[in-house]
Amino acid sequence: MLATVLTLIGRRALLSFLILFIVSVLLFIVLRALPVDPAAMSLPPNATVAEIEAKRHEMGLDLSLPRQYLIWLSHAVSGDLGSSIQFRRGVLGLVASTLPATIELAVLAMLVASVLGLAGGLALFHVRGTAKEPALDLGTVVLLSLPEFLWALFFILVVGVALRWLPFTGRIDPDMRLPVTTGFLLIDSWIAGRPDIFRSAIEHLILPSLALGIAFSPAIMRVLRSSLLDVYQEDYIHLARLRGLGEKHILIRHALKNAILPTLSLMGVQFGFLFGGTLLVELIFSYPGLGNLMVDAVRNADLPIIQAVGLTYCIVVLSINTIVDSLYVILNPKLRLQ
Amino acid sequence: MAARAFASLPPWLRSGRVLIGLTIVAALAICALLAPQIAPHDPNEQNLLATFLPPAWMHDGDPAYLLGTDSLGRDVLSRLIYGARVAMMVAVFASFGAMIVGATLAYIAGYFGGRVDALIGRAVDVWMSFPPVILSLILMVGLGIGLRNVILAIILVDWTRFCRVMRSEVLVIARKDYVAAARLLGFSHARTITSEIVPATVPLLITLLSLEMGVAVIVEALLSFVGMSVGPQTPAWGQMIADARQYIYDSPWGLILPILAIFLAVFGFNILGDGLRRTLDVRVTAQRT
Numbered sequence: 029m030l031a032t033v034l035t036l037i038g039r040r041a042l043l044s045f046l047i048l049f050i051v052s053v054l055l056f057i058v059l060r061a062l063p064v065d066p067a068a069m070s071l072p073p074n075a076t077v078a079e080i081e082a083k084r085h086e087m088g089l090d091l092s093l094p095r096q097y098l099i100w101l102s103h104a105v106s107g108d109l110g111s112s113i114q115f116r117r118g119v120l121g122l123v124a125s126t127l128p129a130t131i132e133l134a135v136l137a138m139l140v141a142s143v144l145g146l147a148g149g150l151a152l153f154h155v156r157g158t159a160k161e162p163a164l165d166l167g168t169v170v171l172l173s174l175p176e177f178l179w180a181l182f183f184i185l186v187v188g189v190a191l192r193w194l195p196f197t198g199r200i201d202p203d204m205r206l207p208v209t210t211g212f213l214l215i216d217s218w219i220a221g222r223p224d225i226f227r228s229a230i231e232h233l234i235l236p237s238l239a240l241g242i243a244f245s246p247a248i249m250r251v252l253r254s255s256l257l258d259v260y261q262e263d264y265i266h267l268a269r270l271r272g273l274g275e276k277h278i279l280i281r282h283a284l285k286n287a288i289l290p291t292l293s294l295m296g297v298q299f300g301f302l303f304g305g306t307l308l309v310e311l312i313f314s315y316p317g318l319g320n321l322m323v324d325a326v327r328n329a330d331l332p333i334i335q336a337v338g339l340t341y342c343i344v345v346l347s348i349n350t351i352v353d354s355l356y357v358i359l360n361p362k363l364r365l366q
Numbered sequence: 367m368a369a370r371a372f373a374s375l376p377p378w379l380r381s382g383r384v385l386i387g388l389t390i391v392a393a394l395a396i397c398a399l400l401a402p403q404i405a406p407h408d409p410n411e412q413n414l415l416a417t418f419l420p421p422a423w424m425h426d427g428d429p430a431y432l433l434g435t436d437s438l439g440r441d442v443l444s445r446l447i448y449g450a451r452v453a454m455m456v457a458v459f460a461s462f463g464a465m466i467v468g469a470t471l472a473y474i475a476g477y478f479g480g481r482v483d484a485l486i487g488r489a490v491d492v493w494m495s496f497p498p499v500i501l502s503l504i505l506m507v508g509l510g511i512g513l514r515n516v517i518l519a520i521i522l523v524d525w526t527r528f529c530r531v532m533r534s535e536v537l538v539i540a541r542k543d544y545v546a547a548a549r550l551l552g553f554s555h556a557r558t559i560t561s562e563i564v565p566a567t568v569p570l571l572i573t574l575l576s577l578e579m580g581v582a583v584i585v586e587a588l589l590s591f592v593g594m595s596v597g598p599q600t601p602a603w604g605q606m607i608a609d610a611r612q613y614i615y616d617s618p619w620g621l622i623l624p625i626l627a628i629f630l631a632v633f634g635f636n637i638l639g640d641g642l643r644r645t646l647d648v649r650v651t652a653q654r655t
Contacts, residue, residue: 043491048495051492055504058504058505059508061508170633173636185614305497322500341500345495
């Protein structure tokens with residue numbers, strides 16, 4: 029069984045690399061179509077045309093597009109993604125210093141989305157055919173109409189500004205300092221033995237991760253409900269009832285096991301979207317992650333950062349998909365046999 | 367009499383959800399079309415003597431500014447009404463564009479299958495590896511701001527939503543006997559698709575279109591929130607939120623009202639789509655009866 033699973037995961041990973049390559053080509057073309065000149069941007073405003081031309085030559089901008097791409101690719105493979113035009117720092121370092129914050133937020137939000145989505149799906153299934161169904165059903169449409177950034181603003185207004193229960197800017201209290209080991213505050217504060225910082229980090233994560241998690245939960249609820257409804261049409265459920273098994277036992281031991289598979293593949297797609305959703309939530313909560321780096325770069329047309337951060341998002345999404353697909357294979361006995 | 371007239375309506379018009387959705391969408395469409403006639407003020411007209419006014423029913427409210435004013439003393443109601451223009455334009459054009467691109471590819475992939483299908487499937491995979499927010503932002507960097515580019519960016523991002531769902535639907539329909547019969551009668555591929563397959567997919571298409579309009583409103587709002595949408599001279603809901611966010615302690619209303627506007631628009635499209643799905647989808651209707 030292990031061999032089958034590994035082959036499938038390996039094939040999936042190979043495909044991911046191929047996709048990544050195509051994405052990098054597309055990204056390169058889109059960003060080179062820009063009407064801005066990186067050479068002129070990296071020189072002082074009083075630079076002469078000749079100086080700009082020399083800089084263009086130095087940066088390789090006078091070469092053909094495929095040549096430029098190959099040069100970029102050979103550097104990228106060896107870990108050099110260029111330097112930021114505005115910060116004059118290596119892009120890889122900038123990405124590496126902001127990615128952990130975003131992953132921390134995304135993982136917590138996925139947890140929120142999974143718990144709410146699965147619980148909500150079970151609740152929706154539980155009220156099927158009763159008077160409560162239309163109301164709860166309408167509730168999911170309302171939830172589906174509230175994207176993450178509206179939740180974020182709502183939480184800031186109510187919990188942050190009106191009630192003043194939780195902080196809503198940054199990752200920790202501004203006067204706290206912590207040496208960077210992994211970049212993950214929740215881990216670093218444990219290593220340093222600083223429960224106060226751990227607490228502060230958690231408090232700062234609550235509102236952003238709730239905003240993100242809630243926004244991505246209704247789709248999970250609906251799929252779990254409809255897959256449970258499908259499963260309950262199957263003969264083995266009737267058979268289990270005839271055998272005198274309790275409804276709870278049937279749901280947990282028989283139905284849920286089968287209904288979870290379609291739910292899981294939807295969660296994979298949702299988590300990919302959720303990771304992109306961190307961008308706006310970070311912006312609204314001034315949370316120093318990949319999203320803020322990206323928006324900053326977009327506003328300043330900092331091409332090397334846009335390119336690297338775009339690829340990073342892509343790599344994370346592909347990894348999420350690979351992980352979810354592997355889980356799917358492991359949990360699905362039908363695929364295991366082949 | 368009225369009850370009988372109601373009963374004679376087609377089922378999709380008798381659904382409460384469809385009616386609610388249509389009402390909201392129609393109201394927004396009227397705001398968008400008649401904005402210059404309805405709006406009490408010029409949306410960009412500033413009154414620096416009357417900044418941060420709360421809505422008229424509040425203690426310090428001014429009846430001349432029904433929903434209050436923003437940081438520059440601009441009328442919030444007028445800006446909301448003009449904001450509906452951008453939202454509705456994007457909703458209609460972007461979703462139709464995404465539908466045309468996505469559905470056409472889905473018909474081709476599902477009908478011909480084989481290599482064409484695999485190629486289109488891979489293209490969808492590549493697109494799906496990019497979170498939509500990130501992809502639309504990068505496209506806006508490449509295209510530059512402006513209404514037409516926002517619409518184009520959303521089409522380029524969201525065609526996959528149509529393509530993925532429609533493809534599996536077409537795959538099923540293309541294997542039906544009546545499609546084979548049409549081919550045996552000597553119909554060309556193009557005619558078989560347009561006259562036999564497309565009509566069978568119209569219910570799904572309408573539902574997806576309605577849902578996509580909601581998505582388009584959200585994407586436009588977040589792009590204008592980041593400042594990468596229509597530019598500062600055109601009022602847009604996301605932009606109003608971005609402005610009001612800086613003055614959250616001075617005037618929470620400036621933030622609450624555009625949030626409500628976005629929610630209302632998206633809810634209208636979603637409830638309409640949900641209602642249409644229930645009444646038009648043969649499988650859902652069959653399950654319930």
